[in-house]
Amino acid sequence: MEFHTSINKRRIVRIEETVSETPTVKTLVFKDDLSYSAKPGQFLMIWIPRIEEIPMSVMINSKEGYAAVTIRKSGIGSTALFERKKGDFIGLRGPYGNEFILRKNYKKILIIGGGTGLVPLLRLASYASKKKLKITTVLGARTKKEVFFEKMARKFTKHGDSSVKICTDDGSYGLKGTTVNVMNNLVRNNTFDCVYTCGPELMMKGVVEIANKNSIPVQASLERYMKCGIGICGSCCLDSSLVCQDGTVFNGNQLSKILDFGISYRDKDGQKICYN
Protein backbone atom coordinates (compact mmCIF):
# COMPACT_ATOMS: atom_id res chain seq x y z
CA MET A 1 0.00 0.00 0.00
CA GLU A 2 3.07 2.24 0.00
CA PHE A 3 2.52 4.41 -3.02
CA HIS A 4 5.41 6.69 -2.05
CA THR A 5 8.12 4.04 -1.87
CA SER A 6 10.12 4.94 -4.95
CA ILE A 7 9.69 8.72 -4.81
CA ASN A 8 10.57 8.63 -1.10
CA LYS A 9 13.90 7.03 -1.81
CA ARG A 10 16.69 9.57 -1.43
CA ARG A 11 18.79 9.95 -4.55
CA ILE A 12 22.20 11.65 -4.55
CA VAL A 13 22.72 13.49 -7.83
CA ARG A 14 25.63 15.38 -9.36
CA ILE A 15 25.06 18.94 -10.52
CA GLU A 16 25.77 18.71 -14.26
CA GLU A 17 25.35 22.36 -15.16
CA THR A 18 24.62 25.68 -13.50
CA VAL A 19 22.89 28.61 -15.18
CA SER A 20 23.05 32.09 -13.70
CA GLU A 21 19.59 33.63 -14.33
CA THR A 22 20.16 36.89 -12.41
CA PRO A 23 22.77 37.88 -9.80
CA THR A 24 20.56 36.23 -7.15
CA VAL A 25 18.86 33.44 -9.11
CA LYS A 26 20.53 30.28 -10.33
CA THR A 27 19.40 27.06 -12.02
CA LEU A 28 21.09 23.76 -11.12
CA VAL A 29 20.69 20.93 -13.65
CA PHE A 30 20.90 17.24 -12.67
CA LYS A 31 19.93 13.82 -14.00
CA ASP A 32 17.00 12.10 -12.31
CA ASP A 33 14.25 10.16 -14.09
CA LEU A 34 11.57 10.77 -11.47
CA SER A 35 12.19 14.53 -11.56
CA TYR A 36 12.32 14.53 -15.36
CA SER A 37 8.77 13.15 -15.46
CA ALA A 38 7.47 15.36 -12.61
CA LYS A 39 4.06 16.97 -13.12
CA PRO A 40 3.81 20.77 -13.23
CA GLY A 41 3.27 21.99 -9.66
CA GLN A 42 5.10 19.09 -8.00
CA PHE A 43 8.12 19.68 -5.79
CA LEU A 44 11.27 17.96 -4.56
CA MET A 45 12.77 17.99 -1.11
CA ILE A 46 16.35 19.03 -1.87
CA TRP A 47 19.00 17.96 0.63
CA ILE A 48 22.08 20.14 0.98
CA PRO A 49 24.12 17.74 3.13
CA ARG A 50 24.70 18.89 6.73
CA ILE A 51 23.05 22.25 6.02
CA GLU A 52 19.34 22.04 5.14
CA GLU A 53 16.56 20.32 3.24
CA ILE A 54 14.17 22.60 1.35
CA PRO A 55 11.15 22.15 -0.92
CA MET A 56 11.80 23.25 -4.52
CA SER A 57 9.52 23.18 -7.54
CA VAL A 58 10.87 20.97 -10.36
CA MET A 59 12.29 22.98 -13.25
CA ILE A 60 12.27 21.49 -16.75
CA ASN A 61 15.40 20.81 -18.75
CA SER A 62 15.63 20.17 -22.48
CA LYS A 63 17.63 16.94 -22.13
CA GLU A 64 15.76 13.68 -21.66
CA GLY A 65 16.15 12.27 -18.15
CA TYR A 66 17.25 15.62 -16.76
CA ALA A 67 15.57 18.18 -14.52
CA ALA A 68 16.61 21.22 -12.52
CA VAL A 69 15.85 23.50 -9.61
CA THR A 70 15.90 27.28 -9.75
CA ILE A 71 16.93 28.97 -6.52
CA ARG A 72 16.67 32.54 -5.37
CA LYS A 73 19.19 33.00 -2.58
CA SER A 74 17.59 34.23 0.61
CA GLY A 75 17.81 31.97 3.67
CA ILE A 76 20.54 29.59 4.88
CA GLY A 77 19.33 26.65 2.80
CA SER A 78 18.69 28.51 -0.45
CA THR A 79 21.98 30.41 -0.21
CA ALA A 80 23.92 27.18 0.36
CA LEU A 81 22.16 25.62 -2.61
CA PHE A 82 22.78 28.72 -4.73
CA GLU A 83 26.49 28.39 -4.04
CA ARG A 84 26.69 24.78 -5.23
CA LYS A 85 28.88 24.35 -8.33
CA LYS A 86 29.03 21.98 -11.25
CA GLY A 87 30.24 18.61 -9.98
CA ASP A 88 28.85 19.11 -6.43
CA PHE A 89 26.33 16.63 -5.06
CA ILE A 90 22.87 17.22 -3.65
CA GLY A 91 20.24 14.78 -2.38
CA LEU A 92 16.62 14.68 -3.42
CA ARG A 93 13.35 12.92 -2.68
CA GLY A 94 10.01 13.36 -4.37
CA PRO A 95 8.45 14.65 -6.56
CA TYR A 96 5.55 15.22 -4.18
CA GLY A 97 2.19 16.93 -4.42
CA ASN A 98 -0.56 17.36 -6.99
CA GLU A 99 -0.37 19.18 -10.31
CA PHE A 100 -1.86 21.88 -12.51
CA ILE A 101 -4.76 20.37 -14.46
CA LEU A 102 -5.10 21.03 -18.21
CA ARG A 103 -8.62 19.98 -19.15
CA LYS A 104 -9.13 18.41 -22.56
CA ASN A 105 -11.48 21.15 -23.76
CA TYR A 106 -9.07 23.99 -22.91
CA LYS A 107 -7.86 25.87 -26.00
CA LYS A 108 -6.60 29.17 -24.67
CA ILE A 109 -4.89 29.62 -21.33
CA LEU A 110 -3.37 32.50 -19.40
CA ILE A 111 -0.21 31.96 -17.38
CA ILE A 112 0.82 34.53 -14.79
CA GLY A 113 4.15 34.16 -13.05
CA GLY A 114 6.38 36.20 -10.81
CA GLY A 115 10.06 35.41 -10.23
CA THR A 116 10.90 31.77 -9.49
CA GLY A 117 7.13 31.16 -9.59
CA LEU A 118 7.71 30.67 -13.32
CA VAL A 119 9.26 27.25 -12.60
CA PRO A 120 6.10 25.10 -12.40
CA LEU A 121 4.43 27.33 -15.02
CA LEU A 122 7.14 26.67 -17.62
CA ARG A 123 6.73 22.93 -17.14
CA LEU A 124 2.99 23.48 -17.62
CA ALA A 125 3.64 25.63 -20.71
CA SER A 126 5.83 22.92 -22.22
CA TYR A 127 2.96 20.39 -21.83
CA ALA A 128 0.37 22.88 -23.10
CA SER A 129 2.56 23.76 -26.06
CA LYS A 130 2.79 20.06 -27.06
CA LYS A 131 -1.02 20.04 -27.03
CA LYS A 132 -0.93 23.13 -29.28
CA LEU A 133 -2.85 25.34 -26.85
CA LYS A 134 -2.78 29.10 -27.25
CA ILE A 135 -0.77 30.39 -24.32
CA THR A 136 -0.57 33.95 -23.08
CA THR A 137 2.22 34.27 -20.54
CA VAL A 138 2.57 37.27 -18.26
CA LEU A 139 5.96 37.47 -16.65
CA GLY A 140 6.42 39.98 -13.87
CA ALA A 141 9.42 41.35 -12.02
CA ARG A 142 10.30 44.41 -9.98
CA THR A 143 12.87 45.68 -12.44
CA LYS A 144 14.65 44.79 -15.71
CA LYS A 145 17.62 42.97 -14.21
CA GLU A 146 15.28 40.63 -12.31
CA VAL A 147 13.55 39.40 -15.47
CA PHE A 148 14.55 35.82 -16.33
CA PHE A 149 13.14 32.82 -18.21
CA GLU A 150 11.90 35.15 -20.97
CA LYS A 151 13.54 33.12 -23.73
CA MET A 152 12.12 29.87 -22.47
CA ALA A 153 8.65 31.36 -22.03
CA ARG A 154 8.77 32.52 -25.67
CA LYS A 155 9.83 29.03 -26.79
CA PHE A 156 6.52 27.59 -25.55
CA THR A 157 4.32 30.28 -27.05
CA LYS A 158 4.78 29.73 -30.74
CA HIS A 159 1.26 28.62 -31.63
CA GLY A 160 -1.26 30.99 -33.26
CA ASP A 161 -1.75 34.19 -31.32
CA SER A 162 0.20 32.96 -28.29
CA SER A 163 2.25 35.70 -26.69
CA VAL A 164 4.54 36.66 -23.85
CA LYS A 165 4.01 39.90 -21.97
CA ILE A 166 6.70 41.19 -19.67
CA CYS A 167 5.97 43.76 -17.01
CA THR A 168 8.12 45.48 -14.43
CA ASP A 169 7.03 47.52 -11.42
CA ASP A 170 9.37 50.37 -12.39
CA GLY A 171 8.75 50.17 -16.16
CA SER A 172 12.45 49.54 -16.91
CA TYR A 173 11.50 46.64 -19.20
CA GLY A 174 8.24 45.74 -20.94
CA LEU A 175 5.01 47.18 -19.65
CA LYS A 176 5.02 49.32 -16.53
CA GLY A 177 2.90 47.84 -13.77
CA THR A 178 2.16 44.62 -11.97
CA THR A 179 1.08 41.28 -13.40
CA VAL A 180 -2.33 41.92 -11.83
CA ASN A 181 -2.69 45.20 -13.83
CA VAL A 182 -1.75 43.37 -17.02
CA MET A 183 -4.16 40.54 -16.27
CA ASN A 184 -6.98 43.02 -15.70
CA ASN A 185 -6.49 44.42 -19.21
CA LEU A 186 -6.13 40.98 -20.79
CA VAL A 187 -9.32 39.51 -19.38
CA ARG A 188 -11.27 42.57 -20.49
CA ASN A 189 -10.46 41.97 -24.17
CA ASN A 190 -9.91 38.19 -24.33
CA THR A 191 -11.50 34.97 -23.20
CA PHE A 192 -9.40 32.34 -21.44
CA ASP A 193 -10.38 28.80 -20.49
CA CYS A 194 -8.19 28.86 -17.40
CA VAL A 195 -5.66 31.02 -15.55
CA TYR A 196 -2.57 29.43 -13.99
CA THR A 197 -0.45 31.32 -11.51
CA CYS A 198 2.57 30.98 -9.27
CA GLY A 199 4.67 33.63 -7.56
CA PRO A 200 4.51 35.83 -4.48
CA GLU A 201 1.35 34.96 -2.56
CA LEU A 202 -0.07 38.48 -2.57
CA MET A 203 0.27 38.53 -6.37
CA MET A 204 -1.55 35.18 -6.59
CA LYS A 205 -4.24 36.50 -4.26
CA GLY A 206 -4.82 39.35 -6.72
CA VAL A 207 -4.85 36.99 -9.71
CA VAL A 208 -7.33 34.62 -8.05
CA GLU A 209 -9.63 37.50 -7.09
CA ILE A 210 -9.76 38.82 -10.67
CA ALA A 211 -10.30 35.33 -12.09
CA ASN A 212 -13.07 34.56 -9.61
CA LYS A 213 -14.71 37.94 -10.27
CA ASN A 214 -14.68 37.26 -14.02
CA SER A 215 -15.78 33.62 -13.57
CA ILE A 216 -12.60 32.26 -15.18
CA PRO A 217 -11.31 28.97 -13.73
CA VAL A 218 -8.02 29.57 -11.92
CA GLN A 219 -5.32 27.37 -10.40
CA ALA A 220 -2.49 28.56 -8.17
CA SER A 221 0.59 26.72 -6.90
CA LEU A 222 1.33 27.74 -3.30
CA GLU A 223 4.50 27.75 -1.28
CA ARG A 224 4.98 27.17 2.45
CA TYR A 225 7.76 26.26 4.85
CA MET A 226 7.93 22.46 5.12
CA LYS A 227 9.79 20.00 7.31
CA CYS A 228 8.62 16.69 5.88
CA GLY A 229 6.95 17.32 2.50
CA ILE A 230 4.68 14.32 3.02
CA GLY A 231 1.82 15.32 5.33
CA ILE A 232 3.33 14.54 8.72
CA CYS A 233 4.69 17.75 10.23
CA GLY A 234 1.80 20.13 9.56
CA SER A 235 4.09 23.13 8.99
CA CYS A 236 2.62 23.89 5.56
CA CYS A 237 -1.04 24.12 6.60
CA LEU A 238 -3.39 26.80 5.31
CA ASP A 239 -6.56 26.39 7.34
CA SER A 240 -7.12 22.64 7.16
CA SER A 241 -5.26 22.09 3.86
CA LEU A 242 -1.68 20.89 3.56
CA VAL A 243 0.33 22.41 0.71
CA CYS A 244 2.50 19.26 0.47
CA GLN A 245 -0.29 16.68 0.32
CA ASP A 246 -3.43 18.54 -0.81
CA GLY A 247 -1.44 20.99 -3.01
CA THR A 248 0.71 22.60 -4.13
CA VAL A 249 -2.03 23.46 -6.63
CA PHE A 250 -5.39 24.75 -5.41
CA ASN A 251 -8.24 26.03 -7.56
CA GLY A 252 -10.13 29.29 -7.27
CA ASN A 253 -13.06 27.69 -5.54
CA GLN A 254 -10.86 26.14 -2.86
CA LEU A 255 -8.83 29.32 -2.43
CA SER A 256 -11.90 31.50 -1.98
CA LYS A 257 -12.70 29.42 1.14
CA ILE A 258 -9.17 29.30 2.58
CA LEU A 259 -8.94 32.17 5.05
CA ASP A 260 -5.14 31.94 5.43
CA PHE A 261 -4.55 32.44 1.67
CA GLY A 262 -2.74 35.73 1.12
CA ILE A 263 -3.07 36.51 4.83
CA SER A 264 -0.81 34.32 6.91
CA TYR A 265 1.64 31.42 7.06
CA ARG A 266 3.19 29.31 9.82
CA ASP A 267 6.69 29.99 11.07
CA LYS A 268 9.19 27.25 11.95
CA ASP A 269 7.73 27.05 15.44
CA GLY A 270 4.16 26.81 14.12
CA GLN A 271 3.04 30.34 15.03
CA LYS A 272 0.90 32.18 12.52
CA ILE A 273 2.68 35.09 10.86
CA CYS A 274 0.82 37.65 8.75
CA TYR A 275 2.08 38.82 5.35
CA ASN A 276 3.08 42.51 5.49
Place this chain on the structure above:
Amino acid sequence: MDIDDKNYNLSVKLDKTHLRNPTMLASGILGISQSIFERLYHENIGAVVTKSISVKPMKGYPNPTVIPLGGGSYLNAVGLSNPGVNAFSRELSHNKIIPIFISLVGSSEKEFSKMVKGFDALNILGYEINLSCPHVSKMGMEVGDDPEAVNKIVKTVRMNTNKPISVKVGVGSIDVVELARVAVDAGADIITAINTLRAMSIDIETMMPILSNRIGGLSGNAIKPIGIRCVYEISKKLEVPVIGCGGVSSWKDVVEYMIAGASAVQIGSVLGSRGPRIFNQITTGLKKYVEKKQLKNIGEIIGISHKY
Protein backbone atom coordinates in the same frame (compact mmCIF):
# COMPACT_ATOMS: atom_id res chain seq x y z
CA MET B 1 -21.77 10.95 18.84
CA ASP B 2 -22.57 9.78 15.32
CA ILE B 3 -25.50 7.45 14.76
CA ASP B 4 -23.09 5.06 13.09
CA ASP B 5 -21.10 4.71 16.25
CA LYS B 6 -24.19 3.82 18.26
CA ASN B 7 -24.96 1.01 15.85
CA TYR B 8 -21.56 -0.56 16.08
CA ASN B 9 -20.39 0.51 19.42
CA LEU B 10 -16.82 1.63 19.02
CA SER B 11 -16.88 3.97 22.00
CA VAL B 12 -14.22 3.42 24.61
CA LYS B 13 -13.74 4.65 28.16
CA LEU B 14 -10.54 6.47 28.93
CA ASP B 15 -10.37 7.34 32.62
CA LYS B 16 -13.20 9.86 33.21
CA THR B 17 -13.95 10.42 29.53
CA HIS B 18 -15.41 8.47 26.64
CA LEU B 19 -14.07 8.57 23.09
CA ARG B 20 -16.47 7.86 20.22
CA ASN B 21 -13.91 5.37 18.91
CA PRO B 22 -10.42 4.28 19.96
CA THR B 23 -8.46 6.13 17.23
CA MET B 24 -6.29 9.06 18.27
CA LEU B 25 -3.79 11.31 16.53
CA ALA B 26 -0.31 10.66 17.93
CA SER B 27 1.57 13.63 19.31
CA GLY B 28 3.99 15.36 16.95
CA ILE B 29 1.91 14.76 13.84
CA LEU B 30 -0.02 17.70 12.27
CA GLY B 31 -0.69 18.97 15.76
CA ILE B 32 -0.52 22.77 15.66
CA SER B 33 -3.72 23.87 13.95
CA GLN B 34 -7.31 23.93 15.18
CA SER B 35 -8.51 23.79 11.54
CA ILE B 36 -6.56 20.57 11.00
CA PHE B 37 -8.05 19.11 14.19
CA GLU B 38 -11.51 19.91 12.82
CA ARG B 39 -10.67 18.17 9.55
CA LEU B 40 -9.50 15.08 11.43
CA TYR B 41 -12.70 15.14 13.49
CA HIS B 42 -14.71 15.07 10.26
CA GLU B 43 -12.60 12.07 9.29
CA ASN B 44 -14.08 10.36 12.36
CA ILE B 45 -11.08 10.49 14.69
CA GLY B 46 -11.71 9.59 18.34
CA ALA B 47 -9.42 12.24 19.83
CA VAL B 48 -6.36 14.27 18.92
CA VAL B 49 -3.13 14.80 20.81
CA THR B 50 -1.36 18.05 20.00
CA LYS B 51 2.31 18.49 19.26
CA SER B 52 4.27 18.69 22.49
CA ILE B 53 4.00 22.24 23.77
CA SER B 54 6.68 23.98 25.82
CA VAL B 55 6.50 27.21 27.81
CA LYS B 56 8.35 29.19 25.14
CA PRO B 57 8.09 28.74 21.35
CA MET B 58 10.66 26.32 19.90
CA LYS B 59 11.84 26.37 16.29
CA GLY B 60 13.16 22.82 16.40
CA TYR B 61 16.14 21.55 14.44
CA PRO B 62 17.04 22.58 10.89
CA ASN B 63 15.99 20.17 8.14
CA PRO B 64 16.31 17.32 7.35
CA THR B 65 14.05 16.56 10.29
CA VAL B 66 11.86 13.81 8.83
CA ILE B 67 13.15 10.92 6.71
CA PRO B 68 10.91 8.34 5.06
CA LEU B 69 12.89 5.09 5.32
CA GLY B 70 10.63 2.96 3.15
CA GLY B 71 8.56 0.01 4.31
CA GLY B 72 6.29 2.36 6.28
CA SER B 73 9.01 3.39 8.73
CA TYR B 74 10.26 6.90 9.42
CA LEU B 75 13.09 8.58 11.24
CA ASN B 76 12.64 12.04 12.72
CA ALA B 77 14.37 14.62 14.83
CA VAL B 78 12.03 17.57 14.52
CA GLY B 79 13.28 18.91 17.84
CA LEU B 80 9.92 19.58 19.49
CA SER B 81 9.12 22.63 17.36
CA ASN B 82 5.98 24.26 18.76
CA PRO B 83 4.43 27.71 19.18
CA GLY B 84 4.64 27.78 22.98
CA VAL B 85 1.91 27.97 25.60
CA ASN B 86 0.60 31.49 24.88
CA ALA B 87 0.18 31.22 21.11
CA PHE B 88 -1.17 27.70 21.39
CA SER B 89 -3.80 28.53 23.99
CA ARG B 90 -5.03 31.23 21.55
CA GLU B 91 -5.07 28.60 18.78
CA LEU B 92 -7.38 26.37 20.83
CA SER B 93 -9.41 29.16 22.44
CA HIS B 94 -12.50 28.60 20.29
CA ASN B 95 -12.51 24.83 20.58
CA LYS B 96 -15.95 23.45 21.37
CA ILE B 97 -16.36 19.90 20.16
CA ILE B 98 -12.95 18.46 19.30
CA PRO B 99 -11.68 16.04 21.97
CA ILE B 100 -8.12 17.30 22.51
CA PHE B 101 -5.30 16.11 24.73
CA ILE B 102 -2.52 18.68 24.97
CA SER B 103 0.93 17.14 24.98
CA LEU B 104 3.30 18.91 27.37
CA VAL B 105 7.07 18.92 27.35
CA GLY B 106 9.46 20.69 29.67
CA SER B 107 12.49 20.44 31.91
CA SER B 108 11.22 21.47 35.31
CA GLU B 109 8.17 21.29 37.57
CA LYS B 110 7.84 25.05 37.28
CA GLU B 111 7.46 24.87 33.52
CA PHE B 112 4.79 22.18 33.69
CA SER B 113 2.85 24.07 36.32
CA LYS B 114 2.95 27.22 34.19
CA MET B 115 1.67 25.38 31.14
CA VAL B 116 -1.20 23.63 32.89
CA LYS B 117 -2.28 26.97 34.36
CA GLY B 118 -2.25 28.42 30.86
CA PHE B 119 -4.32 25.63 29.35
CA ASP B 120 -6.64 24.36 32.05
CA ALA B 121 -9.53 26.75 31.35
CA LEU B 122 -9.70 25.63 27.71
CA ASN B 123 -12.24 23.16 26.44
CA ILE B 124 -9.90 20.16 26.33
CA LEU B 125 -10.11 16.56 27.48
CA GLY B 126 -6.80 16.35 29.27
CA TYR B 127 -3.01 16.21 29.04
CA GLU B 128 -0.34 13.87 27.83
CA ILE B 129 3.07 14.42 29.42
CA ASN B 130 5.90 13.70 27.00
CA LEU B 131 8.61 12.00 29.02
CA SER B 132 10.03 10.04 26.14
CA CYS B 133 11.08 12.18 23.18
CA PRO B 134 14.46 10.59 22.44
CA HIS B 135 16.34 13.42 20.76
CA VAL B 136 16.19 16.70 22.71
CA SER B 137 18.51 17.36 25.63
CA LYS B 138 17.08 18.09 29.10
CA MET B 139 13.58 17.22 27.86
CA GLY B 140 11.54 14.13 27.05
CA MET B 141 13.48 10.95 27.66
CA GLU B 142 16.26 12.66 29.57
CA VAL B 143 13.56 13.47 32.12
CA GLY B 144 11.83 10.10 31.67
CA ASP B 145 15.03 8.24 32.53
CA ASP B 146 15.06 9.92 35.95
CA PRO B 147 12.32 8.39 38.18
CA GLU B 148 12.60 11.16 40.76
CA ALA B 149 12.04 13.85 38.08
CA VAL B 150 9.09 11.88 36.67
CA ASN B 151 7.55 11.66 40.12
CA LYS B 152 7.90 15.41 40.74
CA ILE B 153 6.61 16.49 37.33
CA VAL B 154 3.57 14.22 37.36
CA LYS B 155 2.74 15.34 40.91
CA THR B 156 3.02 18.97 39.84
CA VAL B 157 0.65 18.51 36.88
CA ARG B 158 -1.73 16.54 39.14
CA MET B 159 -1.84 19.42 41.65
CA ASN B 160 -2.81 21.87 38.92
CA THR B 161 -5.62 19.98 37.16
CA ASN B 162 -8.54 17.65 37.66
CA LYS B 163 -8.48 16.63 34.01
CA PRO B 164 -7.15 13.21 32.99
CA ILE B 165 -3.36 12.99 32.73
CA SER B 166 -1.62 10.48 30.52
CA VAL B 167 2.12 9.97 30.72
CA LYS B 168 3.82 8.96 27.49
CA VAL B 169 6.60 6.49 28.17
CA GLY B 170 9.20 5.08 25.84
CA VAL B 171 11.95 2.56 25.62
CA GLY B 172 14.80 4.22 27.47
CA SER B 173 17.29 3.08 30.06
CA ILE B 174 14.61 2.28 32.66
CA ASP B 175 12.19 -0.62 32.27
CA VAL B 176 9.03 0.72 30.72
CA VAL B 177 6.74 -0.93 33.29
CA GLU B 178 8.72 0.54 36.18
CA LEU B 179 8.59 4.00 34.62
CA ALA B 180 4.84 3.66 34.10
CA ARG B 181 4.45 2.59 37.71
CA VAL B 182 6.31 5.67 38.96
CA ALA B 183 4.01 7.86 36.84
CA VAL B 184 0.82 6.16 38.10
CA ASP B 185 1.97 6.34 41.73
CA ALA B 186 2.53 10.08 41.23
CA GLY B 187 -1.02 10.56 39.97
CA ALA B 188 -1.14 9.69 36.24
CA ASP B 189 -4.53 8.35 35.13
CA ILE B 190 -3.43 6.87 31.81
CA ILE B 191 -0.20 5.58 30.26
CA THR B 192 0.64 6.12 26.58
CA ALA B 193 3.19 3.65 25.19
CA ILE B 194 5.43 3.99 23.26
CA ASN B 195 7.36 6.91 21.79
CA THR B 196 9.88 6.64 18.94
CA LEU B 197 13.13 4.75 19.54
CA ARG B 198 16.57 6.35 19.26
CA ALA B 199 17.85 5.63 15.79
CA MET B 200 20.05 6.93 13.00
CA SER B 201 20.46 6.87 9.23
CA ILE B 202 23.64 7.64 7.24
CA ASP B 203 23.92 8.35 3.52
CA ILE B 204 26.60 6.09 2.04
CA GLU B 205 27.41 8.35 -0.94
CA THR B 206 28.21 11.47 1.07
CA MET B 207 29.04 9.38 4.19
CA MET B 208 27.10 11.88 6.28
CA PRO B 209 24.32 11.45 8.84
CA ILE B 210 21.10 12.62 7.17
CA LEU B 211 19.25 14.19 10.11
CA SER B 212 20.63 17.58 11.07
CA ASN B 213 20.55 16.33 14.67
CA ARG B 214 22.29 13.12 13.51
CA ILE B 215 20.25 11.00 15.92
CA GLY B 216 16.46 10.87 15.96
CA GLY B 217 13.54 8.62 16.71
CA LEU B 218 12.33 5.63 14.70
CA SER B 219 8.59 5.33 14.10
CA GLY B 220 6.24 3.39 11.87
CA ASN B 221 5.94 -0.29 10.98
CA ALA B 222 9.38 -1.24 12.31
CA ILE B 223 8.48 -0.46 15.94
CA LYS B 224 5.01 -2.00 16.17
CA PRO B 225 6.03 -5.30 17.81
CA ILE B 226 7.91 -3.34 20.48
CA GLY B 227 4.85 -1.17 21.12
CA ILE B 228 2.64 -4.24 21.36
CA ARG B 229 5.03 -5.82 23.89
CA CYS B 230 5.14 -2.68 26.04
CA VAL B 231 1.36 -2.24 26.05
CA TYR B 232 0.95 -5.92 26.95
CA GLU B 233 3.37 -5.72 29.87
CA ILE B 234 2.12 -2.40 31.23
CA SER B 235 -1.56 -3.28 31.00
CA LYS B 236 -0.94 -6.65 32.66
CA LYS B 237 0.81 -5.13 35.67
CA LEU B 238 -0.99 -1.79 36.17
CA GLU B 239 -4.66 -0.97 36.66
CA VAL B 240 -4.81 2.24 34.60
CA PRO B 241 -5.93 2.41 30.96
CA VAL B 242 -3.13 2.25 28.40
CA ILE B 243 -3.04 4.04 25.05
CA GLY B 244 -1.06 2.10 22.46
CA CYS B 245 1.18 3.89 19.99
CA GLY B 246 3.77 2.82 17.45
CA GLY B 247 3.50 1.57 13.89
CA VAL B 248 -0.28 1.55 13.51
CA SER B 249 -1.18 1.67 9.83
CA SER B 250 -4.50 -0.19 9.61
CA TRP B 251 -7.56 -1.23 11.63
CA LYS B 252 -5.87 -4.60 12.18
CA ASP B 253 -3.03 -2.91 14.05
CA VAL B 254 -5.57 -1.07 16.22
CA VAL B 255 -7.25 -4.38 17.04
CA GLU B 256 -3.89 -6.00 17.86
CA TYR B 257 -2.98 -3.17 20.25
CA MET B 258 -6.39 -3.43 21.95
CA ILE B 259 -6.09 -7.19 22.35
CA ALA B 260 -2.65 -6.55 23.88
CA GLY B 261 -4.30 -4.26 26.43
CA ALA B 262 -4.78 -0.81 24.90
CA SER B 263 -8.00 1.13 25.56
CA ALA B 264 -7.25 3.51 22.67
CA VAL B 265 -4.63 3.63 19.95
CA GLN B 266 -2.63 6.51 18.51
CA ILE B 267 -1.81 6.84 14.84
CA GLY B 268 0.93 8.95 13.30
CA SER B 269 3.53 7.99 10.72
CA VAL B 270 1.01 6.37 8.37
CA LEU B 271 -0.36 9.84 7.59
CA GLY B 272 2.78 10.26 5.49
CA SER B 273 1.46 7.78 2.94
CA ARG B 274 -2.30 7.77 3.48
CA GLY B 275 -3.27 11.23 4.66
CA PRO B 276 -6.02 12.19 7.13
CA ARG B 277 -8.58 9.87 5.55
CA ILE B 278 -6.80 6.94 7.25
CA PHE B 279 -8.97 7.60 10.34
CA ASN B 280 -12.17 7.04 8.43
CA GLN B 281 -10.75 3.92 6.81
CA ILE B 282 -9.66 2.53 10.18
CA THR B 283 -12.99 3.16 11.92
CA THR B 284 -14.80 1.53 8.99
CA GLY B 285 -12.55 -1.51 9.40
CA LEU B 286 -13.18 -1.57 13.15
CA LYS B 287 -16.96 -1.49 12.63
CA LYS B 288 -16.75 -4.50 10.34
CA TYR B 289 -14.57 -6.34 12.86
CA VAL B 290 -17.02 -5.66 15.70
CA GLU B 291 -19.83 -6.97 13.50
CA LYS B 292 -17.94 -10.06 12.42
CA LYS B 293 -16.89 -10.94 15.96
CA GLN B 294 -20.42 -10.16 17.21
CA LEU B 295 -19.20 -7.80 19.91
CA LYS B 296 -21.52 -5.38 21.70
CA ASN B 297 -18.62 -3.00 22.13
CA ILE B 298 -15.08 -3.00 20.90
CA GLY B 299 -13.97 -2.57 24.52
CA GLU B 300 -14.61 -6.28 25.01
CA ILE B 301 -11.32 -7.12 23.32
CA ILE B 302 -9.13 -4.90 25.51
CA GLY B 303 -6.41 -7.05 27.08
CA ILE B 304 -8.06 -10.29 26.06
CA SER B 305 -4.64 -11.76 25.24
CA HIS B 306 -3.71 -11.66 28.92
CA LYS B 307 -5.68 -14.89 29.34
CA TYR B 308 -3.30 -16.90 27.24
